[in-house]
Amino acid sequence: MGSISEFLAMGGYAAYVWPAFGVAAVVLVGFVISTLRTLRARERALAAREGADHAETGGERTA
Amino acid sequence: MANLHKFANPTLFLRLSRALLPWCVGIAVVTMAVGLYLGLFVAPPDYQQGESVRIMYVHVPAAWMALFVYTLMAVASAVSLIWRHLLADLVAKAAAPLGAGFTLIALATGSLWGKPMWGTWWVWDARLTSVLILFFLYLGHIALTHAFDDPGRGARAAAILALVGFVNVPIIKFSVDWWNTLHQPASVLKLGGPAIHPTMLWPLLLMAVAFTFYFIALLFLRVRGEIAARKLRALQLARAAR
Amino acid sequence: MKRKHRRLMFVLFALVGLGAATALVLTALEENIVFFHSPTDVAEKDLPAGRTIRVGGLVVEQSIQKQADGVTVAFQITDMAHTLPIVYTGILPDLFREGQGIVAEGELRADGVFAAREVLAKHDETYMPPEVADALKKSGHWKETDGTGAEQ
Numbered sequence: 001m002g003s004i005s006e007f008l009a010m011g012g013y014a015a016y017v018w019p020a021f022g023v024a025a026v027v028l029v030g031f032v033i034s035t036l037r038t039l040r041a042r043e044r045a046l047a048a049r050e051g052a053d054h055a056e057t058g059g060e061r062t063a
Numbered sequence: 064m065a066n067l068h069k070f071a072n073p074t075l076f077l078r079l080s081r082a083l084l085p086w087c088v089g090i091a092v093v094t095m096a097v098g099l100y101l102g103l104f105v106a107p108p109d110y111q112q113g114e115s116v117r118i119m120y121v122h123v124p125a126a127w128m129a130l131f132v133y134t135l136m137a138v139a140s141a142v143s144l145i146w147r148h149l150l151a152d153l154v155a156k157a158a159a160p161l162g163a164g165f166t167l168i169a170l171a172t173g174s175l176w177g178k179p180m181w182g183t184w185w186v187w188d189a190r191l192t193s194v195l196i197l198f199f200l201y202l203g204h205i206a207l208t209h210a211f212d213d214p215g216r217g218a219r220a221a222a223i224l225a226l227v228g229f230v231n232v233p234i235i236k237f238s239v240d241w242w243n244t245l246h247q248p249a250s251v252l253k254l255g256g257p258a259i260h261p262t263m264l265w266p267l268l269l270m271a272v273a274f275t276f277y278f279i280a281l282l283f284l285r286v287r288g289e290i291a292a293r294k295l296r297a298l299q300l301a302r303a304a305r
Numbered sequence: 306m307k308r309k310h311r312r313l314m315f316v317l318f319a320l321v322g323l324g325a326a327t328a329l330v331l332t333a334l335e336e337n338i339v340f341f342h343s344p345t346d347v348a349e350k351d352l353p354a355g356r357t358i359r360v361g362g363l364v365v366e367q368s369i370q371k372q373a374d375g376v377t378v379a380f381q382i383t384d385m386a387h388t389l390p391i392v393y394t395g396i397l398p399d400l401f402r403e404g405q406g407i408v409a410e411g412e413l414r415a416d417g418v419f420a421a422r423e424v425l426a427k428h429d430e431t432y433m434p435p436e437v438a439d440a441l442k443k444s445g446h447w448k449e450t451d452g453t454g455a456e457q
Contacts, residue, residue: 007104010114010115012113012114013113016118016176016178017114017115019175020118020121020172020176021121023168024121024168027164027167027168028277031160031164035281035284035285035288038288039285039288042288042291043288045291045295046291046295049295049298053302109432109433109435110433110434110437110438110439111400111428112400112432116432141316144316145312145313146309179399180399180400180426181427181428182396182400182401182423182425182426183423183425186340186425189338226319227323229320230324234331241331242335242339242340243340243361245340245341245425245427247427247429248429249430258430258431259431260434263434
């Protein structure tokens with residue numbers, strides 16, 4: 001394996017190789033973040049709703 | 064509350080997905096790490112394309128996933144239309160944005176690969192055009208699922224689109240064989256075995272495994288989110304009716 | 306059960322019908338979907354001169370000639386049955402070389418020479434390290450694949 005700068009140069013194709021890996025990383029990481037955020041928000045909202053219904057109906061199970 | 068029995072199967076799904084999720088994440092992380100290491104540091108440059116060939120290690124798995132996810136959505140849509148299974152609707156809805164993301168990666172990395180090798184960012188040949196149509200099918204599916212107040216109607220409209228659009232999948236796969244295209248024919252899934260040297264095939268296959276388990280893990284989480292959203296909606300409707 | 310059965314049949318028939326209709330349309334549009342014509346097409350199909358088309362084939366060995374102005378090249382492409390002379394002024398892609406599959410966009414001149422405005426390189430589906438390619442060439446196991454994918 002050559003030097004780090006040689007590796008980063010990608011045989012002159014750095015301007016194409018690194019953006020390609022970058023695009024893939026941004027999309028893949030972006031979906032992880034957005035998926036986890038949405039899931040947490042929805043589970044919180046559901047728990048809050050279930051709690052409120054539970055208190056109102058005096059303990060009758062709804063789901 | 065008569066339709067709450069539909070959640071019987073989602074409950075099973077929730078239990079199963081919770082058990083399998085750590086394994087999927089583990090496999091995805093390990094294969095991604097090894098695949099990237101082999102692809103970037105160990106695999107040799109190509110005899111014709113030099114170092115630019117490394118774009119293959121993200122381009123090809125993303126393109127495979129674009130087709131795989133759409134096929135899964137078409138199957139889920141058929142199940143939804145014929146057997147009216149709620150979980151199938153949720154799977155199709157949760158998968159569509161991921162499929163669009165994979166297609167976007169395939170298009171963008173393909174463009175970045177095409178410029179130095181072919182001499183152009185884009186051409187309207189049969190392969191590239193049919194993949195662009197796939198991207199629009201994904202966007203149309205996402206739009207349709209959100210176009211109705213009643214999520215059930217949105218799911219049905221999107222399921223019909225997913226099934227109609229499925230004709231595009233074999234067209235994409237065989238476009239390079241049926242017509243003269245600028246894009247080269249298949250290298251891995253072809254008669255007579257892969258035309259890729261093993262030192263380059265291994266990182267490619269590892270990356271494909273990584274993308275697959277990444278998708279499964281995210282699909283589990285997204286379907287879990289969809290189930291929570293439907294439950295919340297059912298509770299709100301029940302509350303409004305009281 | 307019966308309604309599910311009916312829906313299953315409906316979906317199946319709809320898919321078969323849709324597939325057949327698509328196949329018919331694609332067959333009818335074949336000429337427009339084909340990205341490039343082979344030198345054989347040019348020789349036999351009598352394509353109109355002066356209209357923009359694309360042609361594709363392998364660059365004939367030792368046919369590349371740099372013109373006096375330094376930016377114009379003349380070369381020939383072949384599909385092993387016919388050859389077609391091409392002239393082009395501009396920058397060639399990295400992969401342009403003898404034996405390489407290329408696609409050129411431009412017009413067929415009345416004298417039978419194809420005047421290209423753009424030249425794109427095609428590569429085949431084979432990937433291997435340079436050392437392996439050299440070893441194959443030395444041992445005589447190298448087979449020139451038709452990188453154009455045109456009818457062989």
